[in-house]
Amino acid sequence: xxxxSGYIEKDRHEAxxxxxxxxxxxxxxxxxxxxxxxxxxxxxxVVSKNTLPNKLTSNMDGIAVNFDAFEGGAPDTSAWVRGSDxxxxxxxxxxxxxxxxxxxxxxxxxxxxxxxxxxxxxxxxRGNATTPVGANLQKxxxxxxxxxxxxxALLGVLNMGGHVQVDVxxxxxxxxxxxxxxxxxxxxxLAKGKNVESNAVMVCAKxxxxxxxxxxxxxxxxxxxxxxxxxxxxxxxxDIVVINAGSSxxxxxxxxxxxxxxxxxxxxxLAQGPGxxxxxxxxxxxxxxxxxxxxxxxxxxxxxxxKPLVDRYLGLSGAYPPMVFAQMDxxxxxxxEPVQVVKRGVVYxxxxxxxHARLLPMDGRPVLRTLDQANCFIxxxxxxxxxxxxxxxxxxxxxxxxxx
Amino acid sequence: xxxxSGYIEKDRHEAxxxxxxxxxxxxxxxxxxxxxxxxxxxxxxVVSKNTLPNKLTSNMDGIAVNFDAFEGGAPDTSAWVRGSDxxxxxxxxxxxxxxxxxxxxxxxxxxxxxxxxxxxxxxxxRGNATTPVGANLQKxxxxxxxxxxxxxALLGVLNMGGHVQVDVxxxxxxxxxxxxxxxxxxxxxLAKGKNVESNAVMVCAKxxxxxxxxxxxxxxxxxxxxxxxxxxxxxxxxDIVVINAGSSxxxxxxxxxxxxxxxxxxxxxLAQGPGxxxxxxxxxxxxxxxxxxxxxxxxxxxxxxxKPLVDRYLGLSGAYPPMVFAQMDxxxxxxxEPVQVVKRGVVYxxxxxxxHARLLPMDGRPVLRTLDQANCFIxxxxxxxxxxxxxxxxxxxxxxxxxx
Numbered sequence: 001x002x003x004x005s006g007y008i009e010k011d012r013h014e015a016x017x018x019x020x021x022x023x024x025x026x027x028x029x030x031x032x033x034x035x036x037x038x039x040x041x042x043x044x045x046v047v048s049k050n051t052l053p054n055k056l057t058s059n060m061d062g063i064a065v066n067f068d069a070f071e072g073g074a075p076d077t078s079a080w081v082r083g084s085d086x087x088x089x090x091x092x093x094x095x096x097x098x099x100x101x102x103x104x105x106x107x108x109x110x111x112x113x114x115x116x117x118x119x120x121x122x123x124x125x126r127g128n129a130t131t132p133v134g135a136n137l138q139k140x141x142x143x144x145x146x147x148x149x150x151x152x153a154l155l156g157v158l159n160m161g162g163h164v165q166v167d168v169x170x171x172x173x174x175x176x177x178x179x180x181x182x183x184x185x186x187x188x189x190l191a192k193g194k195n196v197e198s199n200a201v202m203v204c205a206k207x208x209x210x211x212x213x214x215x216x217x218x219x220x221x222x223x224x225x226x227x228x229x230x231x232x233x234x235x236x237x238x239d240i241v242v243i244n245a246g247s248s249x250x251x252x253x254x255x256x257x258x259x260x261x262x263x264x265x266x267x268x269x270l271a272q273g274p275g276x277x278x279x280x281x282x283x284x285x286x287x288x289x290x291x292x293x294x295x296x297x298x299x300x301x302x303x304x305x306x307k308p309l310v311d312r313y314l315g316l317s318g319a320y321p322p323m324v325f326a327q328m329d330x331x332x333x334x335x336x337e338p339v340q341v342v343k344r345g346v347v348y349x350x351x352x353x354x355x356h357a358r359l360l361p362m363d364g365r366p367v368l369r370t371l372d373q374a375n376c377f378i379x380x381x382x383x384x385x386x387x388x389x390x391x392x393x394x395x396x397x398x399x400x401x402x403x404x
Numbered sequence: 405x406x407x408x409s410g411y412i413e414k415d416r417h418e419a420x421x422x423x424x425x426x427x428x429x430x431x432x433x434x435x436x437x438x439x440x441x442x443x444x445x446x447x448x449x450v451v452s453k454n455t456l457p458n459k460l461t462s463n464m465d466g467i468a469v470n471f472d473a474f475e476g477g478a479p480d481t482s483a484w485v486r487g488s489d490x491x492x493x494x495x496x497x498x499x500x501x502x503x504x505x506x507x508x509x510x511x512x513x514x515x516x517x518x519x520x521x522x523x524x525x526x527x528x529x530r531g532n533a534t535t536p537v538g539a540n541l542q543k544x545x546x547x548x549x550x551x552x553x554x555x556x557a558l559l560g561v562l563n564m565g566g567h568v569q570v571d572v573x574x575x576x577x578x579x580x581x582x583x584x585x586x587x588x589x590x591x592x593x594l595a596k597g598k599n600v601e602s603n604a605v606m607v608c609a610k611x612x613x614x615x616x617x618x619x620x621x622x623x624x625x626x627x628x629x630x631x632x633x634x635x636x637x638x639x640x641x642x643d644i645v646v647i648n649a650g651s652s653x654x655x656x657x658x659x660x661x662x663x664x665x666x667x668x669x670x671x672x673x674l675a676q677g678p679g680x681x682x683x684x685x686x687x688x689x690x691x692x693x694x695x696x697x698x699x700x701x702x703x704x705x706x707x708x709x710x711k712p713l714v715d716r717y718l719g720l721s722g723a724y725p726p727m728v729f730a731q732m733d734x735x736x737x738x739x740x741e742p743v744q745v746v747k748r749g750v751v752y753x754x755x756x757x758x759x760h761a762r763l764l765p766m767d768g769r770p771v772l773r774t775l776d777q778a779n780c781f782i783x784x785x786x787x788x789x790x791x792x793x794x795x796x797x798x799x800x801x802x803x804x805x806x807x808x
Contacts, residue, residue, distance in 0.1 A: 034590070038612060053597075053599065092584070094586070138769060151776050152606045153772040158605075162594075180496070182498070186566060192459045193498020195456065196456065198564040201438055253465065293496050
C-alpha cells in the first residue's frame with residue numbers, strides 16, 4: 001500500500017490562489033481578420049485611421065442648398081437651376097458640390113420632371129440637417145482598448161476605423177486528459193463495471209465558452225508510464241493541463257505521484273465535496289489541475305480551478321466568483337466537519353425585488369441535466385456561519401452569473 | 405419625384421408582431437456530432453441507451469467485502485485472503501467479483517505486501533459506500549428535451565446516455581445585403597463623401613451569437629436592377645433577409661418599392677428613432693427586414709426586428725424583450741411627438757439592492773464603442789407616461805439582459 005499520509009488538503013479558494021500566484025507565463029498575441037474576432041480579447045489599443053464623415057454629410061433625404069440664399073429671408077426658387085442652386089441629397093452621403101445646408105424632402109415640393117422645387121419651410125441655420133466632418137470618428141480616436149472583449153459593435157467600430165485585422169490575445173491551449181481503466185468512449189460497447197467517458201466533451205465545451213482552445217487526449221489507462229508520457233507531452237504542448245481523475249488514493253491512482261516526481265505539487269485534495277479529489281501542480285511552467293472523476297465533481301472543479309486560469313491568461317478579471325447576499329429559504333439539516341460540502345442552489349428575486357436562495361435537489365437522473373438550473377453554490381460546514389431560515393447569508397454566484 | 409405618401413409607419417412592437425404572425429416556415433433539422441453541438445437547440449427529446457452504473461460500483465477508494473462477514477459483528481480478518489474475502493476497489497469502478505459492500509481505505513490498515521488487512525472501523529450496512537445499478541442513469545431516462553439549448557453539461561449527459569450525435573434545429577440562414585452608392589468596404593481607400601460599410605460585420609456577428617448562420621452579400625449599389633436581383637436571390641437562398649438601408653425616401657432609395665412590387669409590405673417606417681427607417685416585407689415566404697443605415701440605428705433595429713425572427717425559428721422564447729421597473733435617476737428634458745425616441749440606458753442596483761435607471765450619454769466617439777455599456781432602452785414620447793426623477797418606471801432590458 002502506498003503512503004498518502006503527506007497529502008495536502010486545502011480550501012478551494014486558497015488552493016486556486018496558490019496556483020495563480022505561482023503561475024508565470026507569456027501571453028501570446030495573434031492577428032486575426034475582424035469578422036473572426038468575435039469574443040476574442042484585444043491585445044492592444046487600436047486607434048482610427050479614418051475621419052468620418054470625411055466630408056460635410058446630409059443626415060436627411062432631401063435637397064442640398066447654400067445657406068447664403070436664405071440670409072435675406074425666403075428666396076424665390078422659381079428660377080433655381082438644379083445642380084447650381086440646389087441638388088438632391090441623401091442620408092449618410094457627402095453633400096453634393098459645395099452646398100452647406102440640407103432641407104428635408106418633407107418640406108419641399110418637387111416638380112414632376114425633378115428639375116424645380118418649391119419650399120414650404122426654410123432651413124433655420126447654415127448646416128441644417130447635416131453632419132460635420134469628423135463628428136462620428138476622428139483619426140486617432142481609440143476604437144478598442146487592450147483587454148476589451150470584442151463584441152459585434154466593436155467589430156463594426158474596427159471596420160469604421162479602417163481596420164480589417166486586429167491583434168488579439170491567443171487562446172490558451174488547455175489539454176484535457178481523461179484517465180481510468182474503467183472508461184470507455186461514448187457510443188462504444190460498455191462491459192459490466194465499465195463507465196462512459198463523458199467529461200471530455202463537457203470540459204472542452206466549457207473551455208470553448210471561456211475563450212480557450214481545448215486539446216483533447218484519448219483515454220489513458222491507469223498505467224504509470226502511459227500517464228507520465230501523456231502528462232509530460234501535454235505540459236509541453238499546452239498552456240494549462242487538466243487531468244481527469246487519478247488524484248485520489250486508489251490502488252491505480254498515480255496522477256499525484258507522477259506530478260510529485262516531475263513537478264511541484266500544490267495540493268492533493270480540496271477540503272470539500274463534491275470535487276474533493278482535485279489536485280494542482282506545476283509541471284515545468286505549466287499548471288496541471290487534476291479534476292475529480294464523477295461528472296458533478298468534474299463540473300464543479302473545472303469551474304473552480306480551471307476558469308480562473310483561463311481568465312488570468314486572457315487578462316479577464318474572472319478569478320474571484322461574485323458573492324451576493326440572499327435571504328435563505330431554508331435552514332441546513334446537516335453540518336459537515338471538518339470539510340465543507342457545496343450544494344447547488346438557485347438565487348431568485350421575489351416580487352419585492354428581494355434576493356432569495358433555495359437548494360436545488362441533488363437527485364434526479366441524470367444529475368447533470370438538472371445542474372444547469374443552478375445559478376449559485378451554497379456552502380455548508382467548516383468556516384461557514386450556520387444560518388436559520390429567513391437569515392441573510394452570502395452565496396456564491398455560478399458562472400455565467402445570471403439571476404433571473 | 406416618387407410618391408411616398410402611402411408609406412406605413414408603425415410602433416416597433418406592433419411591427420414585429422405583424423411579421424411574426426405572417427411568417428410560416430418549416431424548421432430544418434440536422435444531425436451533428438455531440439462535440440459540435442454546443443449552443444445548438446435540440447430538435448427532439450433524447451433518451452438514454454445506457455444504464456449507469458451497469459454494475460454495483462464503489463464510490464470510494466477502499467476495499468470490497470461481503471457484508472455477510474459482518475452480520476455477527478467484527479470479523480477476524482487475520483486469515484482473510486485477498487481475492488476471495490476482500491479485494492481493492494476504486495471510486496467509480498464496478499465492484500470486483502460479487503462483493504457487495506465497500507470500506508473506505510481510511511478505515512483500513514493494509515499490510516506492506518498488500519495481501520492483509522486490519523479494519524479500524526466497520527461498514528454499517530450492506531452496500532456501504534457503493535452506488536447501485538442505475539442510480540445515475542437508466543435506459544429510457546430523458547437526457548435532453550426538444551427545445552433545450554445544449555450546454556456543456558448536456559453534451560456530457562448525451563455522451564453518458566450513449567449518444568455521439570444529436571438532432572438539432574438547423575441554424576436559420578440570414579442573408580445580409582449592404583446597399584448604398586456611398587459605401588466602401590473597410591480597409592479600402594475612402595474618397596471624399598464616401599463612407600465605410602461597417603454594419604455587415606456587426607450584424608453577422610450578432611447573428612452568430614444568436615445561433616443563426618449569416619450569409620453576407622457584397623455591397624450592392626443603389627441600382628434598381630441590381631437590388632432586385634440581390635433581394636430575389638437572397639429570398640430564395642435564406643430563411644430571413646436583412647437589407648441594410650434604402651428604406652427611406654431618398655432619390656436612390658428603391659428597397660421599399662422593389663419589395664412592394666415583388667412581395668407584401670408590412671411597414672416602411674418605425675414610429676421612433678433611432679432606427680426610424682426600418683421596413684418589413686414578405687418576399688414569397690421569406691421575411692425581409694430593412695434596417696436603417698447609420699450604425700446606431702442598424703444596431704437597434706437588428707436587435708428589435710431580427711432577433712425575434714431568429715428566436716422564433718429556433719423555437720426560443722426571446723421575441724418579447726423583458727421589462728423591469730426601476731427608479732428613474734432623471735426627468736426627461738424633452739418629449740417627442742408624434743414619434744418615440746429610444747435612448748440607451750443603464751439599469752443598475754444600489755446598495756439596498758434597488759434597481760435604478762440612468763441615461764448613457766449619446767455622444768462620445770465612436771458612439772458604438774460606448775453602446776455596449778447600455779443594458780436597457782428608455783423610451784420617450786407618444787404613448788409613454790412621462791416620469792419625474794425618483795419615479796418608478798418600466799424600462800426595457802437589452803439583450804443579453806444582464807444587470808450588474
